Amino acid sequence: MTHILPTTAPRRSRGDGFLRKTWAVLIKEFIQLKRDRVSFAMIIMIPLIQLMLFGYAINTNPRDLPTAVLFQEHNDLTRSIVAALQNTRYFKVTEFPANEVELDKLLASGKVLFAIEIPANFERAVRRGDKPAMWVAADATDPVAAGSALGALGMAVQTALAHDRAVPAAQPQMPFEIRSHARYNPAGQTQLNIVPGLVGTILTMTMLVFTALSVTREIERGTMETLLAMPITPIEIMFGKIIPYVFVGFAQASLIIFIGVFLFGVPIIGNLAVLAALSTLFIACNLATGYTFSTVAQNQLQAMQMTLMYFLPNILLSGFMFPFAGMPVWAQWIGEALPLTHYLRIVRSIMLKGSSVSDLHYDAAAMFVLMLVAMAVAVMRFRRTLD
Amino acid sequence: MTLGHESDHDVVIDVHHLTKKFDGRAVVRDLSMQVKRGQIYGFLGPNGSGKTTTIRMLCGLLTPDEGTGTCLGYDLRTQTDQIKTQVGYMTQRFSLYQDLSVRENLEFIARIYGIDKPSAAARAAVERLGLTGRENQLAGELSGGWKQRLALGACTLSGPQLLLLDEPTAGVDPKARREFWNEIHALAANGLTVLVSTHYMDEAERCHEIAYIAYGELLARGTVQEVIEQSHLTTFIVSSANGTGLAELTHELTGRAGVDMVAPFGTSLHVSGRDAKALEATIAPYREHKALEWKRSAPSLEDVFIDLMSKSRDNFQ
Ligand SMILES: Nc1ncnc2c1ncn2[C@@H]1O[C@H](COP(=O)(O)OP(=O)(O)OP(=O)(O)O)[C@@H](O)[C@H]1O
Ligand SMILES: [Mg+2]
Numbered sequence: 291m292t293h294i295l296p297t298t299a300p301r302r303s304r305g306d307g308f309l310r311k312t313w314a315v316l317i318k319e320f321i322q323l324k325r326d327r328v329s330f331a332m333i334i335m336i337p338l339i340q341l342m343l344f345g346y347a348i349n350t351n352p353r354d355l356p357t358a359v360l361f362q363e364h365n366d367l368t369r370s371i372v373a374a375l376q377n378t379r380y381f382k383v384t385e386f387p388a389n390e391v392e393l394d395k396l397l398a399s400g401k402v403l404f405a406i407e408i409p410a411n412f413e414r415a416v417r418r419g420d421k422p423a424m425w426v427a428a429d430a431t432d433p434v435a436a437g438s439a440l441g442a443l444g445m446a447v448q449t450a451l452a453h454d455r456a457v458p459a460a461q462p463q464m465p466f467e468i469r470s471h472a473r474y475n476p477a478g479q480t481q482l483n484i485v486p487g488l489v490g491t492i493l494t495m496t497m498l499v500f501t502a503l504s505v506t507r508e509i510e511r512g513t514m515e516t517l518l519a520m521p522i523t524p525i526e527i528m529f530g531k532i533i534p535y536v537f538v539g540f541a542q543a544s545l546i547i548f549i550g551v552f553l554f555g556v557p558i559i560g561n562l563a564v565l566a567a568l569s570t571l572f573i574a575c576n577l578a579t580g581y582t583f584s585t586v587a588q589n590q591l592q593a594m595q596m597t598l599m600y601f602l603p604n605i606l607l608s609g610f611m612f613p614f615a616g617m618p619v620w621a622q623w624i625g626e627a628l629p630l631t632h633y634l635r636i637v638r639s640i641m642l643k644g645s646s647v648s649d650l651h652y653d654a655a656a657m658f659v660l661m662l663v664a665m666a667v668a669v670m671r672f673r674r675t676l677d
Numbered sequence: 678m679t680l681g682h683e684s685d686h687d688v689v690i691d692v693h694h695l696t697k698k699f700d701g702r703a704v705v706r707d708l709s710m711q712v713k714r715g716q717i718y719g720f721l722g723p724n725g726s727g728k729t730t731t732i733r734m735l736c737g738l739l740t741p742d743e744g745t746g747t748c749l750g751y752d753l754r755t756q757t758d759q760i761k762t763q764v765g766y767m768t769q770r771f772s773l774y775q776d777l778s779v780r781e782n783l784e785f786i787a788r789i790y791g792i793d794k795p796s797a798a799a800r801a802a803v804e805r806l807g808l809t810g811r812e813n814q815l816a817g818e819l820s821g822g823w824k825q826r827l828a829l830g831a832c833t834l835s836g837p838q839l840l841l842l843d844e845p846t847a848g849v850d851p852k853a854r855r856e857f858w859n860e861i862h863a864l865a866a867n868g869l870t871v872l873v874s875t876h877y878m879d880e881a882e883r884c885h886e887i888a889y890i891a892y893g894e895l896l897a898r899g900t901v902q903e904v905i906e907q908s909h910l911t912t913f914i915v916s917s918a919n920g921t922g923l924a925e926l927t928h929e930l931t932g933r934a935g936v937d938m939v940a941p942f943g944t945s946l947h948v949s950g951r952d953a954k955a956l957e958a959t960i961a962p963y964r965e966h967k968a969l970e971w972k973r974s975a976p977s978l979e980d981v982f983i984d985l986m987s988k989s990r991d992n993f994q
Binding site: 300301302303307310311313314315317318321322325326511512513514515516518519520521522674675676677 | 733736737738739740757758761762764766768770771772773774775776777781784785786787788789790791792793798831834835836
């Protein structure tokens with residue numbers, strides 16, 4: 291009259307069933323993710339919010355950037371140059387320093403973002419067609435603002451000068467030279483660089499969090515005891531927990547790139563399939579890293595803290611914020627150990643430069659190795675008992 | 678009771694001198710026990726005595742610090758993978774996925790054990806367990822009794838040889854408890870071995886054999902009858918009309934020579950002692966009382982356990 295046991299012994303499939311058990315965990319994780327509204331919202335909202343903040347609110351239309359102009363001579367020409375600057379609406383001339391030292395100070399202190407110097411005998415040189423140099427220094431820590439303003443500078447000034455009688459109207463070229471110099475961020479990255487960079491940082495952030503919590507959550511909820519009492523190996527658990535999020539990450543990357551292309555006009559010059567394949571590798575690499583944290587941390591709070599600790603160098607040393615080549619050597623070494631560094635090179639090269647696989651094999655291999663290392667650590671660290 | 682060769686197929690659990698320490702503190706000490714096939718083996722002991730720890734060592738969730746043993750013929754240290762495929766473990770605290778439905782939990786387990794057609798197996802289990810109509814409810818939203826039932830269904834789903842049940846009936850109503858025990862007996866009749874921990878005396882009496890553990894040490898084992906006899910406890914039951922005078926008697930007897938335990942039970946009092954002579958000498962004057970009726974009796978299992986516990990605490994301190 292037993293109700294509990296199956297009446298006939300259940301038939302079991304043979305073999306060690308690696309795929310079957312991985313599949314079991316994978317389905318479970320998918321269902322749990324589906325039920326977890328907050329995580330689900332995070333997958334969509336984080337990229338949207340970040341893209342809007344970086345792409346729109348912060349950078350697209352810089353206006354009235356504070357500018358200092360140092361005149362070494364005063365005449366009609368210099369006055370119309372200042373008027374032309376103001377007309378672009380990028381620049382707002384706020385300071386008129388008396389000498390170069392003051393000019394430098396203004397820029398260094400951040401009071402102005404641009405420092406322009408018009409040298410002595412400028413007008414005479416223009417008239418003679420000597421193409422004298424006008425010095426422009428830009429604070430390019432905010433590369434987007436600096437980049438687009440500098441881009442507009444030459445055109446705007448030239449158009450303005452065309453109306454000025456001092457310059458022969460027929461002259462086809464710029465009557466003078468603008469020697470612009472981007473300080474603090476010599477690479478002068480432009481807005482196009484931001485969207486590919488965001489693909490990498492957003493993926494790092496969300497993927498890490500998902501898997502960083504996965505093992506500690508099972509421990510904290512007590513379900514680890516059931517899981518460990520069943521015949522399942524650490525590798526099966528790991529793959530079962532990582533694979534669902536590869537799909538999630540892929541969807542997220544597609545969303546970001548889609549918005550980047552259609553809203554911000556970022557090109558994809560290279561091969562989309564290569565981009566997709568290497569993005570998947572990057573996603574898996576981050577998931578493996580997060581999973582490793584999960585096996586090292588004692589609880590969910592610790593796992594979150596480790597994720598944040600890891601996220602910081604990713605932002606600062608990967609080339610997302612500051613040009614990689616400009617960093618000190620020790621920082622570059624750290625950067626090389628971060629998957630984001632390699633992915634940023636890959637995604638920027640493919641989207642903006644149209645690089646092919648053969649240009650990228652070093653970075654792809656580096657990501658692969660980092661992923662294997664993370665997985666190996668995770669499998670070794672995974673505790674198979676409750677000791 | 679000194680069976681215990683690895684070759685002996687009728688001994689399902691056979692462990693010797695198991696010791697488990699947490700942070701240098703021995704939580705289970707020098708524990709040896711044997712459980713035969715088809716037996717229902719009761720595991721009793723006060724809170725924190727090491728029952729859960731022992732069960733976890735048996736199913737490979739904890740590694741013993743000392744001692745050896747086999748479970749279903751597989752070594753506790755080296756063959757835990759094989760043990761896990763044959764053992765059903767029901768944890769003391771509900772540990773299925775709260776955010777998965779009843780059916781999803783069962784399907785997950787069926788898949789891990791490689792059962793053919795996991796959804797069909799889960800559906801069948803839902804029917805067997807009487808959970809029909811609740812299969813799509815989240816496990817976390819079930820009432821305590823239904824959770825217990827689901828957990829039992831989950832650990833039996835794969836058709837194990839040995840069930841390890843850690844307080845499976847805590848917080849379950851009497852009717853459900855009785856049904857549960859009827860089922861356990863039916864399972865054992867079919868050759869399944871069951872090790873079950875409990876705090877209920879009536880459940881202990883329904884086991885074929887019991888083991889009593891306190892402060893990590895196994896203090897008594899055998900059938901209920903054997904455990905009671907081994908205790909060498911002498912018990913008198915004192916009763917009076919409406920229980921008058923029993924409160925005073927309790928007060929006067931407590932702590933006297935030969936009296937180890939005085940416990941009221943409704944309108945009667947259990948007075949027990951390990952030294953029969955001393956006990957009889959102490960109570961002699963009170964037996965003259967007209968209002969009190971004295972009767973010598975076998976100690977109850979509870980008397981024995983409480984005595985064992987106080988004795989071991991004396992040793993422990
Ligand atoms: N992981 C652990 N780390 C440290 N100490 C532990 C751990 N698990 C159990 N203990 C300690 O071991 C002792 C025995 O615990 P155990 O859970 O085995 O008792 P129990 O007999 O099951 O008690 P209960 O009847 O309350 O369930 C307790 O003192 C407990 O605090
Ligand atoms: Mg317990």
